[in-house]
Amino acid sequence: xxxxVLRAEGLELSFSGVKAAxxxxxxxxxxxxxxxxxxxxxxxxxxxxMCTGYLRPESGKVYLGDAAITGMAPRRIARRGIARAFxxxxxxxxxxxxxxxxxxxxxxxxxxxxxxxxxxxxYIDEAHELLALFSLEDHAETIAGTLPEGLRKLADITxxxxxxxxxxxxxxxxSGVSALERFTLMEKLMAALKARQMTALxxxxxxxxxxRYADRVVVWDAGRIIAEGDPKQVLxxxxxxxxxxxxx
Amino acid sequence: MSRLLVLFAxxxxxxxLILPAAMPSSQFIMTIAIAKGFAAxxxxxxxxxGLISIGHAMYFAIGAYxxxxxxxxxxxxxxxxxxxxxxxxxxxxxxxFGTFLVRFRAIFFAMLNLAVSMxxxxxxxxxxxxxxxxxxxxxxxxxxxxxxxxxxxxDDILYxxxxxxxxxxxxxxxxxxxxxxxxxLMSIHTNEIRLEYxxxxxxxxxxxxxxxxxxxxxxxxxxAALTIGHxxxxxxxxxxxxxxxxxxxxxxxxxxAGPFIGSVFLExxxxxxxxxAADAWNMILGAALLAVIFFLPHGLHGLLEKRAEPxxxxxxxx
Numbered sequence: 219x220x221x222x223v224l225r226a227e228g229l230e231l232s233f234s235g236v237k238a239a240x241x242x243x244x245x246x247x248x249x250x251x252x253x254x255x256x257x258x259x260x261x262x263x264x265x266x267x268m269c270t271g272y273l274r275p276e277s278g279k280v281y282l283g284d285a286a287i288t289g290m291a292p293r294r295i296a297r298r299g300i301a302r303a304f305x306x307x308x309x310x311x312x313x314x315x316x317x318x319x320x321x322x323x324x325x326x327x328x329x330x331x332x333x334x335x336x337x338x339x340x341y342i343d344e345a346h347e348l349l350a351l352f353s354l355e356d357h358a359e360t361i362a363g364t365l366p367e368g369l370r371k372l373a374d375i376t377x378x379x380x381x382x383x384x385x386x387x388x389x390x391x392x393s394g395v396s397a398l399e400r401f402t403l404m405e406k407l408m409a410a411l412k413a414r415q416m417t418a419l420x421x422x423x424x425x426x427x428x429x430r431y432a433d434r435v436v437v438w439d440a441g442r443i444i445a446e447g448d449p450k451q452v453l454x455x456x457x458x459x460x461x462x463x464x465x466x
Numbered sequence: 467m468s469r470l471l472v473l474f475a476x477x478x479x480x481x482x483l484i485l486p487a488a489m490p491s492s493q494f495i496m497t498i499a500i501a502k503g504f505a506a507x508x509x510x511x512x513x514x515x516g517l518i519s520i521g522h523a524m525y526f527a528i529g530a531y532x533x534x535x536x537x538x539x540x541x542x543x544x545x546x547x548x549x550x551x552x553x554x555x556x557x558x559x560x561x562x563f564g565t566f567l568v569r570f571r572a573i574f575f576a577m578l579n580l581a582v583s584m585x586x587x588x589x590x591x592x593x594x595x596x597x598x599x600x601x602x603x604x605x606x607x608x609x610x611x612x613x614x615x616x617x618x619x620x621d622d623i624l625y626x627x628x629x630x631x632x633x634x635x636x637x638x639x640x641x642x643x644x645x646x647x648x649x650x651l652m653s654i655h656t657n658e659i660r661l662e663y664x665x666x667x668x669x670x671x672x673x674x675x676x677x678x679x680x681x682x683x684x685x686x687x688x689x690a691a692l693t694i695g696h697x698x699x700x701x702x703x704x705x706x707x708x709x710x711x712x713x714x715x716x717x718x719x720x721x722x723a724g725p726f727i728g729s730v731f732l733e734x735x736x737x738x739x740x741x742x743a744a745d746a747w748n749m750i751l752g753a754a755l756l757a758v759i760f761f762l763p764h765g766l767h768g769l770l771e772k773r774a775e776p777x778x779x780x781x782x783x784x
Contacts, residue, residue, distance in 0.1 A: 270663070291662070292659075292662045292663050293662045293663070293664075293665050293666060293667055294665075296662070296663055296664060296665035297665040301663070302663055308657055308659060308660040308663070309657065309660065310652075310653045310656045310657050310660065311656050311657065312652075312655075312656050313649070313652070313653070313656070317649065320649075321646065321649050321650065321653060321664070322664050324646035324649075324650075325646075325650075325661075325664035325665050325666050326664075326665070329646050329647055329650050329666045329671070330646075330647060331645060331646050331647070332645065333638070333641040333642060333645050334645055334646075335641075335644050335645060336644060336645060336646045336648075336649050337644070377660070377664065381664065381665065
């Protein structure tokens with residue numbers, strides 16, 4: 219079994235008495251593509267927020283490799299190798315898509331580069347390569363805020379990939395993408411992850427996507443993990459069908 | 467930069483160089499306009515990051531008073547050293563105050579800057595024994611590389627030094643805005659959260675911009691102190707800070723030249739309005755401002771950008 223990239227131990231967090239994380243213990247193993255499923259409000263995004271430093275758990279620890287990252291600021295966690303794509307795409311909306319990606323590349327290499335231009339050849343070339351992963355090259359000069367929702371989603375994932383992270387967290391990567399384009403997106407995403415030998419964790423509501431692409435699935439309900447394992451087996455579990463699959 | 471903008475910049479610099487010979491009376495006004503243009507450029511930098519400072523005149527005043535104190539005590543009493551020294555003093559003040567102030571955004575940032583600037587204004591006004599109180603401080607004419615000059619000759623040199631600094635520092639600020647750090651500053655305005663998730667400290671990016679902006683205002687203050695030969699607490703007053711924001715918005719924050727264009731425009735309208743109607747110059751100035759705000763939402767610099775745009779779309783410019 220591969221060693222864990224991310225390890226969560228006994229995470230607890232509640233909002234106004236409602237448990238969003240109830241003794242969550244989870245490992246994300248190197249090279250795997252782990253899916254998280256669960257009904258709305260079950261605590262999936264809260265888990266991502268705790269792993270990326272946006273929320274601090276009331277108790278419990280999060281480890282990246284062997285290093286504890288609990289409660290660290292998002293920027294410090296990002297620098298250590300966790301990148302995130304959001305459910306609602308987070309872009310620099312008044313700048314071109316190319317500039318967005320170049321800024322992500324510059325962030326990876328260190329933003330303090332004196333007076334060297336951002337739009338230098340090396341960054342432009344790398345940004346175009348990244349945009350090509352999701353066939354976004356034709357939109358390179360488009361202002362990011364004017365892109366349709368589906369393309370913004372892809373752009374958001376591209377920014378996360380530009381950081382070349384150890385672990386990529388994707389919050390509903392196919393939401394906002396048309397039904398016809400979902401599998402194309404996933405094929406491209408999987409190819410990009412495999413080419414970079416990247417570990418990824420994704421929150422998803424589409425069970426077909428989970429079955430087809432996830433190596434392992436974790437099922438969330440009321441802040442707790444109620445099942446985990448091979449997607450085909452887990453999704454046949456009567457408890458999962460009753461409490462989650464029927465509800466998503 | 468588009469060819470049109472390069473041509474405009476070259477023509478503007480050429481005009482500035484020959485202006486004292488063509489219109490000697492304009493030299494003083496233009497030196498003041500450049501000095502205030504530097505301070506407005508500092509404000510414009512912060513506006514690019516979505517931060518409005520209604521207290522930036524305090525750095526203009528710090529630069530001016532630093533020059534006055536250095537002349538008073540005979541420390542670094544030479545033009546170049548005074549400009550460098552005053553700018554550094556203001557940069558350090560900007561760094562110290564900024565450490566606390568850049569944690570805030572929107573109205574809180576604006577009001578805290580205003581509060582700090584009014585504390586400085588009160589100190590400058592009340593510490594009579596040290597600052598001369600509301601009478602201010604006289605600034606003697608310094609040497610220029612060891613040469614003692616009369617005021618008229620010094621003013622001539624100062625003017626050309628100001629024009630030279632406008633070009634040199636303008637290019638440096640332009641390079642900064644084109645660098646990753648400059649883009650990161652603009653990104654704070656649109657999506658600070660994404661910036662943090664890219665591993666960038668928004669606080670550091672903002673603090674650097676704040677310190678640079680304070681240094682620019684300080685340099686402008688030093689220039690003004692040397693030109694006028696006197697410094698007053700009013701330099702730090704809130705209306706002066708408002709004036710700097712107005713200058714930056716009027717000139718446009720889309721390019722480094724914008725605040726300088728705004729500053730020259732305001733000084734020119736001010737002088738002309740006083741000439742035409744001494745009792746109603748405020749009204750004329752206000753009408754001119756309204757016209758620019760209504761018809762040029764990107765400021766006067768936006769007019770140049772607009773003209774350059776069709777060429778850009780054809781791929782003529784870089």
